Amino acid sequence: MRESVKKIVIIIVAIAGLSFSNILLQLTSQPQIEKFFTRGRFHIYFLNVGQGDATLIRTPSGKNILIDAGPDLSILSEVGRALPFYERVIDLAIITHFDQDHILGFIPLSQRYQIRQVWKSRWTVENDLWRILIGNLKRQGTKINQVKTGDTLLIDGVRLEILYPEKQVASNDSNSWSLVIKAQLGDGVSLLFSGDLPQAQETMLVKQSAPLQANILQVGHHGSRTSSNLDWLQAVSPDLAVISVGKDNKFGHPHFRTLRNLDLLNIKVLRTDKIGTIHLVSDSRIIWQE
Ligand SMILES: [Zn+2]
Secondary structure, eight states: OOSOOEEEEEEEEESTTSOEEEEEEEEEEOOGGGGGOOTTOEEEEEOOOSSSOOEEEEOTTOOEEEEOOOSSTHHHHHHHHHSOTTOOEESEEEOOOOOHHHHTTHHHHHHHSEEOEEEEOSOOOOSHHHHHHHHHHHHTTOEEEEOOTTOEEEETTEEEEEEEOOSOOSOOOGGGGOOEEEEEETTSOEEEEOTTOOHHHHHHHHHTTOOOOOSEEEOGGGGOTTSOOHHHHHHHOOSEEEEOOOTTOTTOOSOHHHHHHHHHTTOEEEEHHHHSSEEEEEOSSOEEEO
16 A cells, blocks of 8 residues: 555546646545556556557556557566556557557567557568567457558547548658557547657648647657647647656657747646656546546
């Protein structure tokens, strides 16, 4: 038992079913046993996998959606801590793109967990890493879907929509092919993920008036200066920004320009290098930090 069950709670207030606009901070109590039961709630874990991305969404009836798997074996201990000890199924694994800090963790994961379905873009890097992973996935009969703008899926109250890329992208740069995914919990709280998408593609989506607005944004490319332009942040206009980033990483992420842009727009920021795994819970109407 931790020394206190009091936790800082972020409550996003819904006004008559319209957009969420305020973040209130307050203290509340949550029983520890809750970890093992979803109790009709959505659980979101921005996992502490060091310099990389891995975000787990667990639905009210216990379906698991994993967006990226980080750079190494740390995904196993992180997912193991977040899920009940008996859980061995990932219902949907989403590979935003092929950089190692997003995809490598899927190899150990696919050896311990049954992955029912994979989403990826059409862009594939045919290297040894991919051959090992695809071998593991084929052995367990995983369905592999190449998704594009407009594709949607509803998993137990989580509506996933791909906002990017289209079928073709005029670039051979892996980051430029990063999937942009919007996840809506019930009729309420929404989250946006964009892998390591660069500014040029961010701006293009803003100009296309893509439905980017979301309550929670996973900041692109670990807070690199090559993402998170002001126009992008304004279009998403999140109440909370999460940066998945390694402590003292060699890239200098997050860049001060990104932090300044977030600050300019008064967006609250949580960082995995500062506080480790970030666990949010939502009943779809409000969301709070465990
Ligand atoms: Zn990355």
